[in-house]
Amino acid sequence: MTEQAFFVLTALVGEPRHGYGIVGEVAELSGGRVSLRVGTLYGVLDRLVAEGLVEPDREEVANGRLRRYYRLTERGRDELATEADRQAANARAAVARLRAWRPGEAT
Amino acid sequence: MTEQAFFVLTALVGEPRHGYGIVGEVAELSGGRVSLRVGTLYGVLDRLVAEGLVEPDREEVANGRLRRYYRLTERGRDELATEADRQAANARAAVARLRAWRPGEAT
DNA sequence: GCACTATATATCGGCATGCGACATATGCAT
DNA sequence: ATGCATATGTCGCATGCCGATATATAGTGC
Numbered sequence: 001m002t003e004q005a006f007f008v009l010t011a012l013v014g015e016p017r018h019g020y021g022i023v024g025e026v027a028e029l030s031g032g033r034v035s036l037r038v039g040t041l042y043g044v045l046d047r048l049v050a051e052g053l054v055e056p057d058r059e060e061v062a063n064g065r066l067r068r069y070y071r072l073t074e075r076g077r078d079e080l081a082t083e084a085d086r087q088a089a090n091a092r093a094a095v096a097r098l099r100a101w102r103p104g105e106a107t
Numbered sequence: 108m109t110e111q112a113f114f115v116l117t118a119l120v121g122e123p124r125h126g127y128g129i130v131g132e133v134a135e136l137s138g139g140r141v142s143l144r145v146g147t148l149y150g151v152l153d154r155l156v157a158e159g160l161v162e163p164d165r166e167e168v169a170n171g172r173l174r175r176y177y178r179l180t181e182r183g184r185d186e187l188a189t190e191a192d193r194q195a196a197n198a199r200a201a202v203a204r205l206r207a208w209r210p211g212e213a214t
Numbered sequence: 215g216c217a218c219t220a221t222a223t224a225t226c227g228g229c230a231t232g233c234g235a236c237a238t239a240t241g242c243a244t
Numbered sequence: 245a246t247g248c249a250t251a252t253g254t255c256g257c258a259t260g261c262c263g264a265t266a267t268a269t270a271g272t273g274c
Contacts, residue, residue: 146226
C-alpha cells in the first residue's frame, strides 16, 4: 500500500468525507508531512473503491458546490489496521538496528 | 522514500553487504513480509548511490563469484533514522484514529 | 557427462502510481 | 471585474517495481 492510500484510509476513519475534505484532513493528520495532490487523490480513490476498501457514501450540494462523500468499508478498516502494524514493525526493525550499531561500533 | 529503499538502507546498517546478500537480509529482517527482487535491487541501489545515501565499498571474489559490496554513508544513516520516525508517526496517527472511533461509535 | 539448483551479477520492458498542469464551475471579497 | 477558496475531474510525463531474460561459477543428483 502506498503512503497516499494509507493516509486516505486514515482520513476516512470514523466519518465519511468528500474529496477536497480528504486533502485537508491528510495534511492535518500527517502534520503537513504529506500533501496529497488532487491529481493523486482521484486515482487513489478509484483504486481503493475497486479494491473494496472504500465506497461512495452520498452526494450533497453545499453552497452550490457538489460534494461527493466516501466512507471506509469494514475491509478498509481491517487493511488499514494491518498496514499500520506493518509500518510500526518496519520502523521498529530499523530503529533496533540503528541502536545496535552505533557509529564506530561496526562489527 | 519507497519501502524497498528503506529496507536496503536498514540492511546496510552496521556492516557492508553485497547485492545478493542484501536480498536475503531484507527478507529476514522484514520477517518475509518484503521480498526484494533482483530486478528492483540494482535500480534502488543506483538511486541510493546517486543520492549519496549509499556508496560502493569493495569488490571481492568468493568461490569464483564476484561480490560487489555497498556501505551506508553518514547521510544514509541520518535519512534512515528520519524515515523510521516518519513511519512510526504515521502508524501512530492511524492507530490513534482507529482506537478513537470503534465500530458503531461513529460521530 | 548432463541437468538442475544456488549464488551472483546486470539489463530491459511493461505496468502502476504520483503529481503538475489544465479544465470547469460556484460563492465571496476586493 | 478580478481573484481566491472551494470542489470536481482529466491527461501526460516521470518514476519505480518487478517478471523475464542473460551470463557465469560451483556443487549435487542421476
